[in-house]
Amino acid sequence: MNIYAIRAIYLFEMARTWRTLMQSIVSPVISTSLYFVVFGSAIGSRITEIDGVSYGAFIVPGLIMLSLLTQSIANASFGIYFPRFVGTIFELLSAPVSYVEIVVSYVGAAATKSIILGLIILATAALFVPLHIQHPFWMLTFLILTAVTFSLFGFIIGIWADSFERLQIIPLLVITPLTFLGGSFYSIDMLPPLWQKISLLNPVLYLVSGFRWSFFGKGDVSVEISIAAIFACLGICLAIIAWIFKTGYRLKT
Amino acid sequence: MSQSVISIENLSKTYAGGFQALKSINLEIRRGEIFALLGPNGAGKTTLISIVCGIVNPSTGRVLADGHDIVTDYRAARSKIGLVPQELTTDAFETVWATTNFSRGLFGKPANPAHVEKVLRSLSLWEKKDNKIITLSGGMKRRVLIAKALAHEPQILFLDEPTAGVDVELRRDMWALVRELRASGVTVILTTHYIEEAEEMADRVGVINKGEIILVEEKAELMRKLGKKQLTLLLQSPLTAVPAGLEGFALELADAGNALVYTYDTRGERTGITRLLAGLADAGIRFRDLQTTQSSLEEIFVSLVSDRR
Ligand SMILES: Nc1ncnc2c1ncn2[C@@H]1O[C@H](COP(=O)(O)OP(=O)(O)O)[C@@H](O)[C@H]1O
Numbered sequence: 001m002n003i004y005a006i007r008a009i010y011l012f013e014m015a016r017t018w019r020t021l022m023q024s025i026v027s028p029v030i031s032t033s034l035y036f037v038v039f040g041s042a043i044g045s046r047i048t049e050i051d052g053v054s055y056g057a058f059i060v061p062g063l064i065m066l067s068l069l070t071q072s073i074a075n076a077s078f079g080i081y082f083p084r085f086v087g088t089i090f091e092l093l094s095a096p097v098s099y100v101e102i103v104v105s106y107v108g109a110a111a112t113k114s115i116i117l118g119l120i121i122l123a124t125a126a127l128f129v130p131l132h133i134q135h136p137f138w139m140l141t142f143l144i145l146t147a148v149t150f151s152l153f154g155f156i157i158g159i160w161a162d163s164f165e166r167l168q169i170i171p172l173l174v175i176t177p178l179t180f181l182g183g184s185f186y187s188i189d190m191l192p193p194l195w196q197k198i199s200l201l202n203p204v205l206y207l208v209s210g211f212r213w214s215f216f217g218k219g220d221v222s223v224e225i226s227i228a229a230i231f232a233c234l235g236i237c238l239a240i241i242a243w244i245f246k247t248g249y250r251l252k253t
Numbered sequence: 254m255s256q257s258v259i260s261i262e263n264l265s266k267t268y269a270g271g272f273q274a275l276k277s278i279n280l281e282i283r284r285g286e287i288f289a290l291l292g293p294n295g296a297g298k299t300t301l302i303s304i305v306c307g308i309v310n311p312s313t314g315r316v317l318a319d320g321h322d323i324v325t326d327y328r329a330a331r332s333k334i335g336l337v338p339q340e341l342t343t344d345a346f347e348t349v350w351a352t353t354n355f356s357r358g359l360f361g362k363p364a365n366p367a368h369v370e371k372v373l374r375s376l377s378l379w380e381k382k383d384n385k386i387i388t389l390s391g392g393m394k395r396r397v398l399i400a401k402a403l404a405h406e407p408q409i410l411f412l413d414e415p416t417a418g419v420d421v422e423l424r425r426d427m428w429a430l431v432r433e434l435r436a437s438g439v440t441v442i443l444t445t446h447y448i449e450e451a452e453e454m455a456d457r458v459g460v461i462n463k464g465e466i467i468l469v470e471e472k473a474e475l476m477r478k479l480g481k482k483q484l485t486l487l488l489q490s491p492l493t494a495v496p497a498g499l500e501g502f503a504l505e506l507a508d509a510g511n512a513l514v515y516t517y518d519t520r521g522e523r524t525g526i527t528r529l530l531a532g533l534a535d536a537g538i539r540f541r542d543l544q545t546t547q548s549s550l551e552e553i554f555v556s557l558v559s560d561r562r
């Protein structure tokens with residue numbers, strides 16, 4: 001194990017985070033606050049409670065998930081795509097590091113960043129609505145597993161992408177809609193039956209549901225299914241990454 | 254310790270598009286030497302280096318670096334190697350200090366500020382250590398790349414076209430540094446398409462063209478060939494044969510007997526020119542003009558390359 005390399009890459013990536021503190025931390029906090037103002041206050045004044053939880057509190061897990069997913073993907077995909085784009089990847093490829101070490105350090109840094117971000121959003125949310133987390137252990141577990149899984153997914157996108165447009169297309173066209181439609185801002189019980197069924201095809205629903213369960217003890221689906229879903233996503237991402245590295249896909253000619 | 258620090262056997266590379274960039278290369282690099290890989294653009298120099306360094310996958314063949322297979326034992330192999338790439342690719346927003354220390358860590362070495370300081374000082378980068386790379390000139394960026402490559406104390410250093418587009422001062426500094434590195438036991442392999450660079454720096458020269466190594470020679474031997482000079486005498490009246498009494502000289506008739514060509518070694522004690530001219534006068538041969546030409550490494554190179562076409 002090349003511990004020094006993992007450390008070097010991890011710290012390098014984290015340094016990038018601190019350098020771009022504004023984009024990294026401040027802007028998600030601002031946008032989350034805006035969501036609270038718009039959804040929590042405006043819509044929340046009409047929908048008072050869902051499942052016995054005030055609407056303002058109800059959307060907190062969904063909002064955190066929304067940021068966690070988009071930020072994990074953005075951080076990890078950019079982290080590996082940028083060296084490919086400018087050519088500094090040569091150093092990584094010529095270094096005595098294994099693929100596992102590369103993934104651990106890049107994905108570790110991206111996940112760290114989005115976990116910090118998730119906690120900051122949680123703290124911001126606590127300023128707006130009183131929050132009581134019923135299962136803090138599971139809340140953290142979901143937070144970490146989701147951050148790691150989607151950082152892995154971002155890493156895959158960063159290797160697959162061959163332009164900045166492609167880098168953004170999946171988060172924009174797939175992840176954001178799935179998150180919005182995955183029950184971040186409503187319970188699927190509120191939907192007509194057909195749409196409930198369709199919603200069940202959305203993997204993000206299971207993540208949001210499980211995460212919400214850890215807060216309020218109740219989700220759209222049972223927590224076991226949510227846990228199984230997150231591990232399934234994790235497994236799929238790991239399998240794809242294993243394949244990428246086995247074939248050297250897009251990294252080496 | 255074996256004599257070869259890098260050993261390349263039957264190495265071929267066919268790129269995804271089907272283009273064969275390297276054709277069964279065999280090459281041994283000796284421990285501690287400065288080896289110049291000389292070849293025109295597109296010859297395959299960067300491809301060859303990239304394979305040895307692990308950036309490009311070989312199609313067939315085997316490479317050992319300090320006895321370690323670069324594929325199956327890549328960790329040991331790569332930790333011995335430093336690479337200064339052809340392109341100026343650096344992290345724009347990092348400081349010189351941070352990026353150099355990063356490279357050291359990446360190559361599996363514990364932090365050693367004293368060594369990094371020494372490297373930066375030797376490259377006149379110490380004053381710039383806290384500057385962001387983006388603020389540096391092209392020449393300075395090249396120095397940063399060299400510092401990064403030396404940060405982990407490699408035994409083998411690859412310099413891919415180190416002086417292309419580099420100012421005179423940096424070129425001189427770089428050559429001095431390369432000599433220093435060799436003195437400390439580091440093997441240096443540099444690629445270039447500048448013959449003077451190979452001439453100036455190398456212990457041995459390998460010529461590569463169209464993916465094939467067509468010559469590997471001690472530089473001294475190449476220089477010996479290079480030391481040959483020709484004196485051409487344009488005669489007032491044509492000759493049919495080299496005149497009797499002048500057979501002792503390496504003379505040839507040219508231009509339908511209108512010219513006499515004398516080949517000599519500039520580095521010999523005497524060139525024989527005085528004697529030749531005296532002999533010509535004795536034989537009553539008059540000439541209206543004379544010129545000397547030297548076959549340069551460039552010409553040797555061109556003739557080698559064109560022989561292969
Ligand atoms: N990634 C690649 N895909 C296809 N062909 C390539 C690639 N990289 C280099 N080549 C081709 O291989 C040949 C050798 O390139 P290179 O090794 O860069 O030569 P040199 O460094 O001697 O100028 C060139 O014809 C180049 O166009």
Ligand SMILES: [Mg+2]
Pocket residue numbers: 298299300339413414
């Ligand atoms: Mg090249």
